[in-house]
Amino acid sequence: MDKILIFAGTTEGRILTEAICRDDSEKRRVITCVATEYGKHLLPEESENLTVLAGRMEPEEMRALMEKEAVCQVIDATHPYARQASANIREAAEESGVPYLRLLREQGQEAEDAVVVPDAKGAAEYLKKTEGNVLLTIGSKELAAFTGLANFSQRLYPRILPTPEMVKRAFDLGFDAGHIIAMQGPFSHETNLAMLRQTKAAFLVTKESGQVGGFADKLTAAKEAGAKVILIGRPKEEGKSLAEVLRILGLPPLPRQALDKKEEPLARWFPFFVDVKGKKVLVAGAGKIASRRIRTLSQFDVEITVVAPELSKEVIGLAESGRVHVQKREFSAADLEGADLVLAAAGSREVNREIGILCRTRGIFVNVADRKEECDFYFPAVVRKGNLIAGLTAGGQDHRLAAEGSRKVRQALENRRAETGEGYE
Ligand SMILES: C[C@@]1(CC(=O)O)C2=NC(=C\c3[nH]c(c(CCC(=O)O)c3CC(=O)O)Cc3[nH]c(c(CC(=O)O)c3CCC(=O)O)/C=C3\N/C(=C\2)[C@@H](CCC(=O)O)[C@]3(C)CC(=O)O)/[C@H]1CCC(=O)O
Ligand SMILES: NC(=O)c1ccc[n+]([C@@H]2O[C@H](COP(=O)([O-])OP(=O)(O)OC[C@H]3O[C@@H](n4cnc5c(N)ncnc54)[C@H](O)[C@@H]3O)[C@@H](O)[C@H]2O)c1
Numbered sequence: 001m002d003k004i005l006i007f008a009g010t011t012e013g014r015i016l017t018e019a020i021c022r023d024d025s026e027k028r029r030v031i032t033c034v035a036t037e038y039g040k041h042l043l044p045e046e047s048e049n050l051t052v053l054a055g056r057m058e059p060e061e062m063r064a065l066m067e068k069e070a071v072c073q074v075i076d077a078t079h080p081y082a083r084q085a086s087a088n089i090r091e092a093a094e095e096s097g098v099p100y101l102r103l104l105r106e107q108g109q110e111a112e113d114a115v116v117v118p119d120a121k122g123a124a125e126y127l128k129k130t131e132g133n134v135l136l137t138i139g140s141k142e143l144a145a146f147t148g149l150a151n152f153s154q155r156l157y158p159r160i161l162p163t164p165e166m167v168k169r170a171f172d173l174g175f176d177a178g179h180i181i182a183m184q185g186p187f188s189h190e191t192n193l194a195m196l197r198q199t200k201a202a203f204l205v206t207k208e209s210g211q212v213g214g215f216a217d218k219l220t221a222a223k224e225a226g227a228k229v230i231l232i233g234r235p236k237e238e239g240k241s242l243a244e245v246l247r248i249l250g251l252p253p254l255p256r257q258a259l260d261k262k263e264e265p266l267a268r269w270f271p272f273f274v275d276v277k278g279k280k281v282l283v284a285g286a287g288k289i290a291s292r293r294i295r296t297l298s299q300f301d302v303e304i305t306v307v308a309p310e311l312s313k314e315v316i317g318l319a320e321s322g323r324v325h326v327q328k329r330e331f332s333a334a335d336l337e338g339a340d341l342v343l344a345a346a347g348s349r350e351v352n353r354e355i356g357i358l359c360r361t362r363g364i365f366v367n368v369a370d371r372k373e374e375c376d377f378y379f380p381a382v383v384r385k386g387n388l389i390a391g392l393t394a395g396g397q398d399h400r401l402a403a404e405g406s407r408k409v410r411q412a413l414e415n416r417r418a419e420t421g422e423g424y425e
Pocket of ligand 1: 289292296367368369372373375377378379380382392394395396397398399400403406
């Protein structure tokens, strides 16, 4: 059986691992190595076909692994900047006599129109043949390369770190005080755009710095400002694209979206499951929204008190059955006495706002139904089947999506009973 060893740590490495594991036209085994446990979590579960090894390896360990496992192909899908790791993998493969393939990310679309030069000197050479202001975002160390340009102190705007040494260096080289931008990045798209516009820059000089260096924001801002990007690139590495590697391995091409899939941004709303037994919940309002939420809450072991001048039929019913306490009058601050959790769902903005303020000053957790910015917590769409409880939120962005998601979850849970005859109770 073919054994393929992948050094991953990039999106491409993960996608390749998934693609090989998914393909059952040929029996293959994959060993995927990642540097960290976190990298391991992003990969599929280990299986008969897949072994995942986490931890940095010394060159001898790589060689020993290739020989012990008798792998027939090594694919190096490490990060483009992981120069040392790449060199080690290549050397280990050569010594073990295993074919080596370098999988390289295709250059981002944003950088497509950029002029790529090997170094600062190359950038200065290019600029010599042009006219127009230049925003230099390459730090202060290589500024000297640009002082040979005619009128450089008027044409160039170096953006450097605000340390006395760096500012002094720029000064000593003859840059104009009115042109030195001393500020610490990374800079947002908007800040870059404002600086490009302020300096009337026709060019932006940058290094290929990756996301941490705010590279993408520089490129998008330059595009919007109509400035040409001069990219001081790393010397080009030889390698194959993901599509080529798949073809070499005899795997089907991937659907277009597979690579467009961006890493998920960090989420803001974490679903804690809080022990609410015996907690006192105060609800202000007993209209449509309050009633729905009271209905949801009444499945939980909480003590619910509702305060509202007008009560929905549903709330009257729950009061009659003794499930909720009701005060048929307007909310007053004294209602917050002893409350652990408050839902402000009265039909008045002023009343809800006031409840939010009172709760925050007293340290009581509050939901304000007509203003998400005033909520300490969001009220989720809740699904419950026995012990299985799900709460869905769309992060306050789209309550219809939360409702739709909860319907899907409910259906999926009901399908289990239909399919297996068993529920979750
Ligand atoms: C999930 C669900 C739970 C529940 O409420 O039970 C829920 N809203 C639902 C329905 C719903 N919401 C609205 C309408 C009427 C209009 C319409 O139809 O378009 C309907 C439909 C209806 O009521 O029928 C309008 C609305 N909603 C909010 C504001 C204020 C604002 O955005 O600032 C306004 C404008 C009010 C105004 O200006 O008057 C705010 C919130 N609503 C949230 C949850 C929180 C997190 C959302 C998320 O997860 O993203 C959040 C952020 C805060 C919070 O309140 O906790 C439930 C569906 C569950 C299900 O059906 O199963
Ligand atoms: N978060 C959400 O999903 C969502 C959805 C729709 C509406 N809203 C907002 O929620 C609030 C309630 O909406 P609704 O559709 O249930 O309104 P509704 O008109 O059906 O009910 C309003 C309720 O508030 C009560 N009320 C009025 N003044 C009060 C006071 N001073 N003290 C206590 N209770 C008082 C009324 O007696 C009534 O029971 C509104 O502010 C609305 O903008 C929120």
